[in-house]
Amino acid sequence: MKDSILGNIESIGFMAALVLYFAGSVLYFVYAGTKKEKAARIGYVLVFAGLAVHTVCIIARGINAGRLPLTNQFEFASAFAWGIALCFLVFVKKFSFDALGMVVAPLVFLVAGYAFMQNREINSLMPALQSGWLGFHVCTAIVAYGSFGVAFGVAVFFLLKGKIKGQLMERVPDEKTLDNIIYRAVALGFLFLTLCMITGAIWAKRAWGSYWNWDPKETWSLITWIIYAIFLHLRLRGTVSGRKAAILALIGFICVIFTYVGVNLLLPGLHSYASA
Amino acid sequence: MDGASETKTTKEKNRPQSWLSVLKSMQFSFVLLFIIVAACIAGSVIPQGASEAVYRQMYGNTWAKIIVELNLDHIFTCWWFVLLTALLCVNLILCSVSRFPAVLRAWKSSGRKNIGMWGSWITHLGLLLLIISFATGQYTSREETVYGIAGSTQPLGNTGLLVTIDSFKASLREDYTVEQYTAGLTVTDQQGNKKSGSASVNHPFDAFGYSFYQDSMGWASYVDIYKSGDLAKTDLICAGEYTFPNDLPSLVLLFNKFYPDLDRSEDGGYYSRTPLLNNPHFLYTVYYNGSVLGMGLAAPGTSIDCNEYSFIMRDPCEYTLIVAKYDPLSWMLGVSALVLLAGLFISFYVKPWEKKRSKHEG
Ligand code: HEM
Numbered sequence: 001m002k003d004s005i006l007g008n009i010e011s012i013g014f015m016a017a018l019v020l021y022f023a024g025s026v027l028y029f030v031y032a033g034t035k036k037e038k039a040a041r042i043g044y045v046l047v048f049a050g051l052a053v054h055t056v057c058i059i060a061r062g063i064n065a066g067r068l069p070l071t072n073q074f075e076f077a078s079a080f081a082w083g084i085a086l087c088f089l090v091f092v093k094k095f096s097f098d099a100l101g102m103v104v105a106p107l108v109f110l111v112a113g114y115a116f117m118q119n120r121e122i123n124s125l126m127p128a129l130q131s132g133w134l135g136f137h138v139c140t141a142i143v144a145y146g147s148f149g150v151a152f153g154v155a156v157f158f159l160l161k162g163k164i165k166g167q168l169m170e171r172v173p174d175e176k177t178l179d180n181i182i183y184r185a186v187a188l189g190f191l192f193l194t195l196c197m198i199t200g201a202i203w204a205k206r207a208w209g210s211y212w213n214w215d216p217k218e219t220w221s222l223i224t225w226i227i228y229a230i231f232l233h234l235r236l237r238g239t240v241s242g243r244k245a246a247i248l249a250l251i252g253f254i255c256v257i258f259t260y261v262g263v264n265l266l267l268p269g270l271h272s273y274a275s276a
Numbered sequence: 277m278d279g280a281s282e283t284k285t286t287k288e289k290n291r292p293q294s295w296l297s298v299l300k301s302m303q304f305s306f307v308l309l310f311i312i313v314a315a316c317i318a319g320s321v322i323p324q325g326a327s328e329a330v331y332r333q334m335y336g337n338t339w340a341k342i343i344v345e346l347n348l349d350h351i352f353t354c355w356w357f358v359l360l361t362a363l364l365c366v367n368l369i370l371c372s373v374s375r376f377p378a379v380l381r382a383w384k385s386s387g388r389k390n391i392g393m394w395g396s397w398i399t400h401l402g403l404l405l406l407i408i409s410f411a412t413g414q415y416t417s418r419e420e421t422v423y424g425i426a427g428s429t430q431p432l433g434n435t436g437l438l439v440t441i442d443s444f445k446a447s448l449r450e451d452y453t454v455e456q457y458t459a460g461l462t463v464t465d466q467q468g469n470k471k472s473g474s475a476s477v478n479h480p481f482d483a484f485g486y487s488f489y490q491d492s493m494g495w496a497s498y499v500d501i502y503k504s505g506d507l508a509k510t511d512l513i514c515a516g517e518y519t520f521p522n523d524l525p526s527l528v529l530l531f532n533k534f535y536p537d538l539d540r541s542e543d544g545g546y547y548s549r550t551p552l553l554n555n556p557h558f559l560y561t562v563y564y565n566g567s568v569l570g571m572g573l574a575a576p577g578t579s580i581d582c583n584e585y586s587f588i589m590r591d592p593c594e595y596t597l598i599v600a601k602y603d604p605l606s607w608m609l610g611v612s613a614l615v616l617l618a619g620l621f622i623s624f625y626v627k628p629w630e631k632k633r634s635k636h637e638g
Contacts, residue, residue, distance in 0.1 A: 126453075127457060128477050190624075194617060210601070211413075233305070263320075
């Protein structure tokens with residue numbers, strides 16, 4: 001850490017955010033068990049507080065590093081959790097769908113926990129990473145991943161809706177509304193994933209001279225993009241059940257996670273410096 | 277194909293049109309897209325561009341044969357991948373053409389003109405343009421490389437351009453990590469017109485239709501070769517290159533690696549403590565008739581003796597590798613990307629949401 005005060009704000013803040021996300025998840029589980037609206041409301045406030053602290057922590061890191069804190073595995077995992085939390089809060093408010101917290105709040109906690117396990121040292125950027133386009137590229141990825149994370153959470157409910165009977169599911173909106181939320185979340189994610197791929201291509205052109213090199217990360221983002229394009233078309237056809245569309249939304253998010261974590265661990269490529 | 281127009285075409289009765297309706301159908305897009313996804317997965321798992329021997333070692337004989345036979349070693353450029361992409365384009369074109377009259381009719385007959393009606397149509401157009409511009413870009417673009425130390429001038433392939441590397445600098449931070457590599461360049465065309473500028477990482481330099489990229493750097497060394505005490509040859513070689521006396525080409529000095537600030541780690545290995553020239557050493561190997569005569573570390577100016585010949589490596593300096601790209605159609609990609617983004621935005625956000633829901637889910 002360069003500046004110890006900012007460094008401390010960041011580490012303590014990140015721990016606090018992690019605890020708040022965890023507490024939020026627990027309250028959403030309490031809500032699931034007891035059906036008490038109050039638990040969901042407190043859960044929402046806790047995730048909100050987690051997001052606020054997390055934001056301060058990202059800003060502190062940015063000031064400390066003197067650059068956008070969006071370049072290594074830790075920084076991106078942290079921003080990824082932040083993006084899901086933000087999209088979650090927006091979608092829960094917009095569609096009054098408290099139960100979503102049972103799936104998405106733990107997801108935020110898991111991704112933030114994954115970030116916590118990464119090396120948090122502030123490292124100097126290699127020249128190729130010093131680009132404004134990289135900033136756009138990662139910011140758009142955060143929104144895309146956040147929306148896909150929300151779509152994933154809602155798709156889980158869609159698939160459980162017919163299977164699980166009982167009190168818990170009474171709190172979940174009807175299938176038509178769920179399908180609608182999945183669609184809205186995927187549409188937002190798809191627009192931003194497209195932007196992310198385009199800004200990434202522009203950056204690659206500026207840094208290496210070619211737009212697209214078929215390195216595993218690029219290839220997997222294309223796979224993800226195609227899966228969601230298939231999702232968008234399946235929904236347009238009256239004959240296809242919402243179930244199939246929901247399954248595709250799940251597969252799409254698995255691709256997102258694989259693009260982000262799996263590719264770095266399992267497949268070599270240009271983007272592998274991001275695991276530093 | 278949207279549901280409405282598909283049900284109108286009575287496929288069975290109308291035989292001659294049936295192959296066309298298959299080609300333009302959305303089922304056909306799904307089939308193509310699934311195969312493309314499968315190919316992409318294979319292409320990301322199987323290392324691309326390796327030799328059959330590598331695959332044999334990794335996957336065994338049978339799989340190596342299958343990989344090479346099916347072109348899985350260069351999936352993204354092989355004929356069947358190009359064919360799949362071309363079929364996707366045909367599919368998109370037919371679908372867009374056949375939908376055009378219906379969209380136009382709806383647009384004309386609607387009272388309040390809403391561009392949202394065109395959203396998916398514009399999206400598909402953008403996608404089509406993107407694929408076409410990417411594909412044509414592959415054939416119209418060219419790439420050349422030059423490398424050398426500051427002060428050297430070289431032809432850029434057979435383009436007729438000359439590239440002079442005026443300067444090269446790696447700027448370091450306090451912790452010795454590299455902040456930026458910058459090459460000062462002068463490019464001269466066949467008529468003698470000159471253009472000077474600098475290329476650094478993320479900031480290419482444009483001249484005479486080419487963009488010059490600062491790609492990478494390495495160390496070079498001058499080598500004096502003496503025979504019986506007399507200077508016989510002076511050469512400049514980069515790390516990884518070799519040199520030899522002209523009258524005895526079977527005696528070869530290979531410049532393996534350069535350590536600007538040589539040190540030994542606890543486990544006995546050599547490394548460079550900083551990138552500064554504090555304790556420079558060259559790692560070299562001498563071969564005679566293909567067999568190793570010796571290997572060692574030499575400080576600049578040290579004589580490496582082999583009978584009547586001796587090699588002196590001196591004056592280490594950094595060289596830079598510059599990649600030049602000619603890509604006249606890159607603006608087309610930019611336009612296509614904008615059309616695609618506009619199409620997506622219009623599809624999702626301009627079309628009145630309630631109307632859309634009732635149309636698709638009602
Ligand atoms: C991977 C490539 C493709 C992408 C990214 C794409 C994208 C889109 C998008 C974003 C929409 C609007 C969806 C919505 O409003 O919810 C759409 C609609 C549609 N697409 Fe595609 N598309 C692709 C390939 C195709 C192909 C190959 C066909 C040809 C059969 C096709 C046929 C359609 C049709 C018929 C619609 C519905 C139009 C409407 O009702 O407004 N798409 N597409």
